[in-house]
Amino acid sequence: MPLFSSAFARRTIAFLAAGVLALLAIVAASGWLSVRTAQHAETAVVERQIRSLATSLLAATLDAETGQRGFLLTGEPRYLGPFERAQPRLRSDIASLRTLLANDARQLAVLNDIAGVLDQKMAELNQTIEMAKNGRRDAAMEIVLSDRGRLLMERARVQLGLLNANAEGRVTLRLQEVNDGAELLTWVTAAGSLLILLFAAGASWTVVQYTRELMAARVELQGVNANLEERVVERTEALTRANEEIQRFAYIVSHDLRSPLVNIMGFTSELEAAMKTVGPYVAGDASLTAKAKLATDEDIPEALRFIRASTSKMDGLINAILKLSREGRRELHAESINLVSLFENAAASVRHQTEEVGAEISVPSTAPALVTDRLALEQVVGNVVDNAVKYLARDRPGRIIITAGETARRVHIDITDNGRGIAQQDHERIFELFRRAGAQDRPGEGIGLAHVRALVRRLGGDITVQSELGRGTTFRIDLPRRLRLNDNSRQGRGGE
Structure with a gap:
């Protein structure tokens, strides 16, 4: 049985194609979910960095304020250490936050507001420290007790808390999306694997069925092949004889038909020659002149043209048959x-x-x-x-x-x-x-x-x-x- 025209081939190819499609779907889904998970994970890392920097800004501001209070209370320069270390931290953290929030206009506006508040707070701290260094400690304490610095600190704390909370919320959302993607990937892989198993089982069942049919056909074929070679030889000889008979028939028909056609063509030529003689003779009888003239000028020439055209066509067809017959008899090299x-x-x-x-x-x-x-x-x-x-x-x-x-x-x-x-x-x-x-x-x-x-x-x-x-x-x-x-x-x- 022809393999690719059988039901076995169609079913096997269908199962294999379905399995390949399922596998491709799993690969495509896995790739898409992997890219999506990587994007969410990368976003979560950025949001955590934002949260960490916001916390660092608040801690640096508190350190700076602690250093200022310690210096104002004791007058000892050693208490200015936290204040001095906080200033470069603040500049570095704000620059890092600007880079991370460059594509988020709303959050960047919040950061700009925070930076302004922190600049005012650091200016207030610098002012009081300089006043204390110049012996104006009481005036500096009045500025501290005016609550202006406290209000700026509260404002910075609220805004940094908002920035921190927004980052925390986005981190939670991204982590949830990562978990959802992993769960979806699990379901897709499980469903695809089940489909592949079903398709493999179907293909295996088809192969088993086909193998059974093939074995049965093989047993039957062994019985038929017992005398197959002899039958093939006999039929080949019969076909060869039939082919030779057909060629001989075409060859004989070509020769036999061509002979009368040659005669017809010859007599047609003689008839044309005779008309050249009969025409003038008939023209001498006045009563038959018109009819004879019509016959010699139109009717007979027209008939002759038809005869010649027909015989030429028949001769061409017979020559074609003869050509085919000769070619079939030519020895190949x-x-x-x-x-x-x-x-x-x-x-x-x-x-x-x-x-x-x-x-x-x-x-x-x-x-x-x-x-x-x-x-x-x-x-x-x-x-x-x-x-x-x-x-x-x-x-x-x-x-x-x-x-x-x-x-x-x-x-x-x-x-x-x-x-x-x-x-x-x-x-x-x-x-x-x-x-x-x-x-x-x-x-x-x-x-x-x-x-x-x-x-x-x-x-x-x-x-x-x-x-x-x-x-x-x-x-x-x-x-x-x-x-x-x-x-x-x-x-x-x-x-x-």
């Missing part, structure tokens, strides 16, 4: 073919036609090795290229591209054009003898592609077509890398 040279010769043979219509033919610079019958392949490629030129569209520049590729055991030649194209329903019909497709505005009798297919099949290959009306056509010639000659291909030409 396998030889190494330079495909690039063969393509160039085919292009050169139609160059006068392509130049006339402004078309171009593209030939590859390299091509696979091929061992086959040179004459047959030249006829095949030449005929297809000639057809491509013949049916180019007249409303755009013609383009014909010849390419060649290969697989492990086969070589394929593609001949692509941008011509008229062929309707879908005519793709197989064009290979039938005496059948043509599309508008019949080009000379031909419908034997070219039938001849091509017969030649390609004798070479062990096949020819197919892909085409669309108005867009162009591609003929693919598929051949074995090496022609295998059999008894039928080596037979003699025979008499004609």
Whole structure:
């Protein structure tokens, strides 16, 4: 049974595709959640830094105030240590906060307000310390007791607390989002894993079922193969005999039909010659002159034209059948073919036609090795290229591209054009003898592609077509890398 047309193949591919999609979904979800979690974690770290700096600002301000009070009460310079250490801390912490809040206009406004308050507080502390150093301790104490510094401190404490609370709230929110992402990732992974297990189970069940069917078919096949080789030999001989009979029949019919046609054509010529003599003689009888003149001038010549056209057409058709018969009887000779040279010769043979219509033919610079019958392949490629030129569209520049590729055991030649194209329903019909497709505005009798297919099949290959009306056509010639000659291909030409 063909593997990829069976229900087994369809089910297996469906299960595997579903499993791959589930796995890709898990990977995509995991990646997205990981990026999202990393972003939330990074934001939480920033918010914690903001909270830490806000706390540090408040502590530095308190240290500065403590140093000021100690100096004012004792007059000892050693108490100014906390005050002096607090000032660079305040500047550093405010600068760090500005960097962290650069993208948050609302929080940055709060920080600017805090910085202003702290500047006023530090100015008040500096003022009282300088006054005490200059012996104006009582005046400095009056400033302290005025509650201006206390109010500034309370204001700074409230604003720093607000900044701290906002940061804490955002940290809590980000941590919650991180937890939610981790939980969602767990559910996605669990669901995806379950789906993959189900798909794997389905694929395994399909394989088991197919294996059972395969074993049963194998047992049956062993019984059939017992006499298969003998039956194949018998049928091959029968097909060979049938093919030989068909060729002989075509050959005999061509010869037998051609003889009377030759006679008809000969008598037609004699009749034309006789009319030249009868015409003037009949013209001497006055009563028959008009009718005789009409007959000799119109009726008989018209009949003669029809006879000649019909016989010419029949002769052409019989010559076509005879050509096919002769080709089928020709002995094939396998030889190494330079495909690039063969393509160039085919292009050169139609160059006068392509130049006339402004078309171009593209030939590859390299091509696979091929061992086959040179004459047959030249006829095949030449005929297809000639057809491509013949049916180019007249409303755009013609383009014909010849390419060649290969697989492990086969070589394929593609001949692509941008011509008229062929309707879908005519793709197989064009290979039938005496059948043509599309508008019949080009000379031909419908034997070219039938001849091509017969030649390609004798070479062990096949020819197919892909085409669309108005867009162009591609003929693919598929051949074995090496022609295998059999008894039928080596037979003699025979008499004609």
